[in-house]
Amino acid sequence: MWLSNSSIGRKVVMSVTGIALVLFLTFHMSMNLVALISAEGYNVICEFLGANWYALVATTALAALVVIHIVYAFWLTMMNRKARGTERYAVEAKPKSVEWASQNMLVLGIVVAAGLGLHLANFWYKMMFAEIIGNPTLGGLEATDGYGYIVQTFSCPIFVVLYLIWLAALWFHLTHGFWSALQTLGWSNKIWFERWKLIGNIYTTLVVLGFAAVVVVFYLKSLCCGASCV
Amino acid sequence: MATIDSKIPEGPVAEKWTNYKAHQKLVNPANKRRLDIIVVGTGLAGASAAASLGEMGFRVFNFCIQDSPRRAHSIAAQGGINAAKNYQNDGDSVYRLFYDTVKGGDYRAREANVYRLAEVSNSIIDQCVAQGVPFAREYGGTLANRSFGGAQVSRTFYAKGQTGQQLLLGAYSALSRQVNAGTVKLYTRYEMEELVIIEGRARGIIAKNLITGKLERFAAHAVVIATGGYGNAYFLSTNAMACNSSAAMQCYRKGAYFANPSYVQIHPTCIPVHGDKQSKLTLMSESLRNDGRIWVPKKLEDAKALQAGTKKGSDIPEEDRDYYLERRYPAFGNLVPRDVASRAAKERCDKGYGVNNTGLAVFLDFSEAIGRLGIDVVRQRYGNLFDMYEEITDVNPGELAKEINGVKYYNPMMIYPAIHYTMGGIWVDYELQTSIKGLFAIGECNFSDHGANRLGASALMQGLADGYFVLPYTIQNYLSDQITVPRFSTDLPEFAAAEKAVNDKIDRLMSIQGNESVDSIHKKLGHIMWEYVGMGRTAEGLKKGLEEIKKIREEFNKNLFIPGSKEGMNIELDKAIRLEDFITMGELIAYDALSRNESCGGHFREEYQTEEGEAKRDDENFFYVGCWEYQGSDEKAPVLIKEPLHYEAIKVQTRNYKS
Amino acid sequence: MDKNISFTLKVWRQNGPKEKGHFETFQMKDIPGDTSFLEMLDILNEQLISERKEPVVFDHDCREGICGMCSLYINGYPHGPATGATTCQLYMRRFNDGDTITVEPWRSAGFPVIKDLMVDRTAYDKIMQAGGYISVRTGSAEDANNILIPKPNADEAMDAASCIGCGACVAACKNGSAMLFVSAKVSQLALLPQGKVEAARRAKAMLSKMDELGFGNCTNTRACEAECPKCISISNIARLNREFIKAKLKD
Structure with missing residues (x-):
């Protein structure tokens, strides 16, 4: 199968799963913004995306994408390290046009994955998972009270900092990942390369800012209302 | 004394090659598989010959001293390749290309060979385009041409300033295809050390594996050497570091005549020598002479100031510049043949008009061209050469240096002649066979087509003509009676003796x-x-x-x-x-x-x-090819044998580039 | 006139592919600025020979930046700090008095060291043999002007074709990937009508040979493009990807 036994095929898997995950992030970010406007509205969405069959199917698919993306990442990195040979350069320099992110995608990816773990523990475990096992108050609040969990989580400065680090890593990961995915799929040339890079940077920044806005706004709100870590 | 038979076919010069091909003996496909050919060298001639012979069905062994066939020094040719296509409708024809080549060679080439070269030149362009060589094109999609020294028509095809590279990569790709098909076996980092002769015929070589240092024996029905020229005898030349004359010398010592060794081409547009640690000279493409104007100061005191470093080229105004080529040769101007341009530069420098600290340099100036065409057009044509010049000398020829009385002066380049190409080489007959049976020589390492001087953009033409279109035919005429000869064992005493001779030489040198x-x-x-x-x-x-x-x-x-x-x-x-x-x-x-x-x-x-x-x-006295025969020892003077020249189609005249 | 400089030279010495290598340090004195890097190594070798030691082995040939034979990883850069130039076109005026200059061979599993700074790049030949050509029989070509090629396509093909096969892209790539090299050839031939016929087969064959020979996967870091002495663009890699994916989807 060319998607596993050719170098371009393996990269196609990375880029297709990556693009799908970017689309998911876009959706997730848009959903989060609702929390800034209306608590009820946000919880309606949470309820809609509870342990329903369609949400479960989508979540499973999403999980599969994440797993494939990560497994391929490690696999590719292992192969690439082998291709580099046993001896390392004693002196290495980085040309100006080489982005830092592009050479550290795995590290960034690991940070992103760790953040994801935290995020699942903070929200998914208490919401969808709670519903699946039939214990809606597993996390202390109602499983569909996403708004409540947001308020709770981001009142804690430690989580705020961790989430912001996570988002920063995500930003670096995506700024490279965006154009890189299109390049791998062959949708690029000398002109479009620059365009994709610009579009990717703007798009990534908007997505990450959208996420960060929720984190920051709810933290600031918590400062006003005096809530604290649970 | 030995006699020389150049085997020129009968008939008028324009029909000789056609006649030859119509009547030569061929080898049938089943027999080709049973015949082995060694090709030494993978430049334009060697790679194209190995590829073509392999494709025909012969079993080919191909050797090169570098790590890959693509490194051969043909790659460094910048300017272009000539062909008589007449795409520009400027009156070109096979005859005119033939005539220009003979005249450019100062009437010392063999007429029949040159005509054949001009005749197959068009096929070369077709072949290369079909291989994917990205020649320069016009906006209409047709191939572009430029003019070159020694010609009054635009017949030179080019691929940026990298024509040799692109043609070699074309031949290399054809060769790679045959390696993949299994018809050619490639030996890289191998150097030929001796020719093996069995019963008077070339039957193999001893080659040194340059990595292991071991000598290895290779047998074949015929040996083709395509090992380039001997310019590095001068130490400093435009040749690559590994270019050498050893394969040719081995053949010469085994009895192959060496023809016209004194015909050595000095290229007029090289970067001048800078110091005693220099390892080679860098050529600036002759195409620069299309738009560049060559000059030295008119006044000796200006030259002295330039030599002392107190003045720069751009400080000297138009009226004090001596465009000596335009002055001496009004018809051809800066586009006179290489030997004429080189000697003219030497003449000026010998008179004290040299323009750098050693006094051995002249200027090549683009101010006029930039004024006429704009810097963008000039850079489009010569940008990579300008960059190369700047990297080496720290001077940018496209940079505006000064304006005197409204005339813009750009930094001129400095150039000086350097050893570049050797017209002489192993003597071959019309079939490209040397005086040793079964030994063939193609490309720069033979002597045949350029006479006493080679025109620009003709080396690539000759290398590919020999390799693609001449040798694959003529070698069959030799091999047709070899089909009953079985493959040779490398255990034969001739191989053992040849290997021992090389080993003894190595021991002697090491000791x-x-x-x-x-x-x-x-x-x-x-x-x-x-x-x-x-x-x-x-x-x-x-x-x-x-x-x-x-x-x-x-x-x-x-x-x-x-x-x-x-x-x-x-x-x-x-x-x-x-x-x-x-x-x-x-x-x-x-x-x-x-x-x-x-x-x-x-x-x-x-x-x-x-x-x-x-x-x-x-x-009257020197209308011949001077062939030198080895006398058994390097210490002994060789003996001269003459191959008289006969011209039928061309009247021998004094070369004249003045009018 | 360029000034003379003195510096410390650290050179990788390794006796053979399987042997362990090490750095050897030399003090270079009064080297003129207009000496090329390779001429500087010539000077070092002459010194070594005069001390009856073995010279440093390195690949080099044309010394005018076109044959692709020279390599050398200098102070962290393939072909040294100059851009758009090979090692043989690097001049000592780029360096300063008192510098330490570290010279290493290309390091990649695809390019094993032969001796000292010389590496084995026959993998590139093998990739070319797998499909880097147009199958045309000698003498069977039609007139060169029969097929018109738009100038922009011809120019782009020429840019791709200017690859000299030196291996700097692999040396620069943290993944040891040969994608820039492969893509330059695939691009050149895919851009020309003569090469289109075999484009799919070529992309597949050359890529699978590259993978087979142990080169890594491209992760679009662009180090290859930045270090390429002929400034080959990674847009060629995009084209290779396109050609390859197209071919695979068609199968």
Whole structure:
């Protein structure tokens, strides 16, 4: 199968799963913004995306994408390290046009994955998972009270900092990942390369800012209302 | 004395090749599989020959000394390749290309060979385009042409300033295809060390694996050498570092005649020598002469100031510049053939008008072209050459330096002639077969097509003509009666003897254990060659040169030092083997130059010049190819055998580029 | 006139592919600025020979930046700090008095060291043999002007074709990937009508040979493009990807 036994095929898997995950992030970010406007509205969405069959199917698919993306990442990195040979350069320099992110995608990816773990523990475990096992108050609040969990989580400065680090890593990961995915799929040339890079940077920044806005706004709100870590 | 049979077919010159092909003997496909051919060299000639022969069905063994066939020095040719396509509708024709080549070669080439070269030139362009060579094109999608020295038509096809590279990559890709098909077996980092002759025919080679240092034996029904020229005998030349004359010398020592060694081309547009640590000279493409104007100051005091570094080229106004080529040769101007341009530069510098600190440089100026075409167009044409020049010299020729009275002066380049190409080489007949049966020589390493001087953009043409379109036919005429000869065993005593001879030589060189490195002796040889056997030769100088070369040989035999051992890779040993052959080669050049009491093309004897300083040929006494026969020892002077030239289609005239 | 400089030279010495290598340090004195890097190594070798030691082995040939033979990883850069130039076109005026200059061979599993600074790049030949050509029989070509090629396509093909096969892209790539090299050839031929016929087969064959020979996967870091002495663009890699994916989807 060319998607596993050719170098371009393996990269196609990375880029297709990556693009799908970017689309998911876009959706997730848009959903989060609702929390800034209306608590009820946000919880309606949470309820809609509870342990329903369609949400479960989508979540499973999403999980599969994440797993494939990560497994391929490690696999590719292992192969690439082998291709580099046993001896390392004693002196290495980085040309100006080489982005830092592009050479550290795995590290960034690991940070992103760790953040994801935290995020699942903070929200998914208490919401969808709670519903699946039939214990809606597993996390202390109602499983569909996403708004409540947001308020709770981001009142804690430690989580705020961790989430912001996570988002920063995500930003670096995506700024490279965006154009890189299109390049791998062959949708690029000398002109479009620059365009994709610009579009990717703007798009990534908007997505990450959208996420960060929720984190920051709810933290600031918590400062006003005096809530604290649970 | 031996007689020479050049095997030129009967009939008018325009029909000879067609007649030959119609009547030559062929080898049928089943038999081709049973015949082996060794091709030494993977440049334009070697790669194209190996690819074509393999494709025909012969079993080919192809050798190169570099790590890949693509490194061969054909790659460095910048300017272009000639062909008589007449795409520009400027009156070109096969005859005109033939005529220009013979005239450019100062009427010392073999007419029939040159006509064939011009005839197949068009097929080369077709072949290369079909292979994916990205020649420059017009906006309409047709192929573009430029003009080149020695011609009044635009017949040169080019791929940026990298034509040689692109043509070689084309031939290399054809070769790669045959390697993949299994018809050609490739041996990289192998160097030919000896020719093996069995019963008077070339039947194999001894080659050294340059990585392991081991000698290996290879047998075949025919041997083709395509090993390039001998310009590195001069140490400093535009040739690559590994270019050498050893394969040719091995053939010469085994009895192949060496023809016209004194015809050495000096290229007029090289970057001047900068110091004694220099390892090679860099050529700036001759295409620069299309738009660049060559000049030195009119006033001697300006030249003195330039030499002292108190003035720059751009400080000298238009009226004080002597565009000496345009002055002396109004019809061709800056586009005179290479030998004429080179000598004219030497003449000016000898008179003290040189423009750099050594006094051995002239200017090549683009101010006028930039004014006429704009910097963008000029950069489009020569940008990569300008960049290359800047990298080496720290001067940017596209940079505006000064404005005097509204005239814009850009930084001029400095150029000086340097050894570039060798027209002489192993003697071959019309079939490209040497005087040893079964041994063929193609490309620069044979002598046949350029006479005493080669026109720009003709080397690529000849290499590919020989490899794609001539040798694959003519070699069959030889092989057709070899089909009953079974493959040879490399255990035959001839192979053992040849290998032992090489081994003995290596042991001898390794055991000298003197105090001088190969390069230091090579540099000394180079100085002697340039001084006495260079651009302006005299009988007295040549005799002196021969004496000096003898001393170099003594020094080499007594004082050479090679570190390490003969086992494994030993780059100094490999260089030493080549140097020993360069010494013999150098002598051969000098012998030929001394015997040729005339000036023609790349061979200029100061005693034989017109009052205006132009070359003075002597057609009565020297209208022949000078073939040199080895006399059994490097110490003994070789013997000259003459192949008289017969011209039927062209009337021999004095070359005239003035009007 | 360029000034002379003195510096410390650290050179990788390794006796053979399987042997362990190490750095050797030399003090270079009064090297003129207009000496090329390789001429500087010539000077070092002459010194070594005069001390009856074995010279440093390195690949080099044309010394005018076109044959692709020279390599050398200098101070962290393939072909040294100059851009758009090979090692042989690097001049000592780029360096300063008192510098330490570290010279290493290309390091990649695809290019094993032969000796000292010389590496084995026959993998590139093998990739070319797998499909880097147009199958045309000698003498069977039609007139060169029969097929018109738009100038922009011809120019782009020429840019791709200017690859000299030196291996700097692999040396620069943290993944040891040969994608820039492969893509330059695939691009050149895919851009020309003559090469289109075999484009799919070529992309597949050359890529699978590259993978087979142990080169890594491209992760679009662009180090290859930045270090390429002929400034080959990674847009060629995009084209290779396109050609390859197209071919695979068609199968």
